Amino acid sequence: EDKVVQSPLSLVVHEGDTVTLNCSYEVTNFRSLLWYKQEKKAPTFLFMLTSSGIEKKSGRLSSILDKKELFSILNITATQTGDSAIYLCAVEVIGAGNNRKLIWGLGTSLAVNP
Amino acid sequence: NAGVTQTPKFRVLKTGQSMTLLCAQDMNHEYMYWYRQDPGMGLRLIHYSVGEGTTAKGEVPDGYNVSRLKKQNFLLGLESAAPSQTSVYFCASRNSNQPQHFGDGTRLSIL
Numbered sequence: 001e002d003k004v005v006q007s008p009l010s011l012v013v014h015e016g017d018t019v020t021l022n023c024s025y026e027v028t029n030f031r032s033l034l035w036y037k038q039e040k041k042a043p044t045f046l047f048m049l050t051s052s053g054i055e056k057k058s059g060r061l062s063s064i065l066d067k068k069e070l071f072s073i074l075n076i077t078a079t080q081t082g083d084s085a086i087y088l089c090a091v092e093v094i095g096a097g098n099n100r101k102l103i104w105g106l107g108t109s110l111a112v113n114p
Numbered sequence: 115n116a117g118v119t120q121t122p123k124f125r126v127l128k129t130g131q132s133m134t135l136l137c138a139q140d141m142n143h144e145y146m147y148w149y150r151q152d153p154g155m156g157l158r159l160i161h162y163s164v165g166e167g168t169t170a171k172g173e174v175p176d177g178y179n180v181s182r183l184k185k186q187n188f189l190l191g192l193e194s195a196a197p198s199q200t201s202v203y204f205c206a207s208r209n210s211n212q213p214q215h216f217g218d219g220t221r222l223s224i225l
Contacts, residue, residue: 034213036216041218041219042118042204042216042217042218042219043157043204043216044216045213045214045215048213088156088157090157099164099170101159101162101172102157102159102214104156104157104158105156106154106155106156107156
């Protein structure tokens with residue numbers, strides 16, 4: 001059975017800290033790994049990773065994928081209170097009928113205190 | 115460009131009532147999805163569509179029906195609501211090789 005496991009489940013840090021969120025997976029027919037940020041409403045897209053070892057970066061956020069060890073990390077440097085959210089990891093797999101579907105982790109709840 | 119719009123945003127139903135949730139996207143996306151999100155369970159796929167006129171079952175389809183009569187709209191129906199269907203429902207859409215874009219969700223309570 002395909003599964004995606006995120007750790008830690010929750011994290012509390014102070015503004016300015018650097019955090020690393022983990023996402024490991026066991027799936028068949030891997031296609032890509034995605035990170036989303038969810039505040040009060042819709043999950044918003046952060047990164048899509050398909051190749052090992054290539055870092056994707058957006059401001060203070062960065063992410064990298066290791067397809068050999070089957071995990072990804074999401075780094076946030078110099079955290080701000082606006083980074084407080086649930087961070088979701090999802091792995092896209094190719095299923096029956098060549099249809100793609102996302103296998104979702106449970107998320108990491110990050111709280112950044114001033 | 116509104117993206118993905120879900121209506122209504124909130125609804126309270128009594129057990130046994132029926133209702134339809136509407137998802138509309140203005141990005142000309144082929145693929146559309148309905149999820150439910152519950153504490154400790156994460157996002158679970160209810161039904162999805164790979165194009166106008168097509169629908170398929172996801173992970174938790176029982177008690178729900180869907181229709182995709184127009185490319186921009188994906189409707190989720192509850193024929194006879196049950197308390198176990200109390201949840202936050204998200205619609206998403208995408209095109210090939212693109213990430214899913216989500217609506218703001220519908221919070222549904224069934225008493």
